[in-house]
Amino acid sequence: MVRVTFLVVVSLLVALAALAVAGLGLRRPPRGAGDVDALPEDVVGLRQEVAALRAEAAGAVRHLGVVRYDAFAAHGQDVGGRLSWSLALLDDAGDGVVLTAIHGRSEARSYAKSVTGWRSDQPMSPEEEEAVASAKP
Template sequence: MLLSVVALVVAVLAVLLALGLARQLGVLRRRLAEVERSSPIGDADARRLRAEVDAALSRVAVVRYDAFGDMGGRLSFSAALLDGQGDGLVLTSIHGRGESRTYAKGVTAGESETTLTPEERQAVAAARAGSPTA
């Protein structure tokens, strides 16, 4: 029971983090556009600012699911945290009756050297598309 509550709390926090990061990215992009329009910023400075925004882990998506058929509540999840080039990581928490396991897999250009589960691929695709949940 305690593991169920912990997994649910982690999933909710991951969704809130995804939404918060998406909001912050929008603010940063608007501010950058304002700076480019209103000040005599040089092309090199603008490129550097854009590169910094794209390098941030700003594309986040969470997929919740039931890892086992006899479990309810969609307590397992995969969360993709990517930058503008699709680089980053996927965090997965598999919740079972007696235990939970957590995995982290690196992602480069939307792909991983480690085989991604369907849920992890779904999270990566949603993050690359800019959708916080899939």
């Protein structure tokens, strides 16, 4: 009986000591908290990968603008249906292309104009300018 009591007391003391150690560990902030250098290697690698993906995505076509219109309505021709369109396809820097398709009764014409910095070296129609403006964030 004395031996069982002794084992119970020792077990209680060990449990109390374990609780005390665990409590101290919870109170202390993790070593290097807030310090980027203390982060595990895989987190730093993930951050670098995200930065590389963001840089790569900056050159991707991300800004679109579409304008549909009836190109010949002002010239007395009734083509109807707003079949003509201008489409701006641009990246974050405003570089890309404006594609235009003008549909008439008997023919269709297509144009492509390069865009750099949200502007084109070639003269743009009002519809093309509107497409670029609508693509701009």
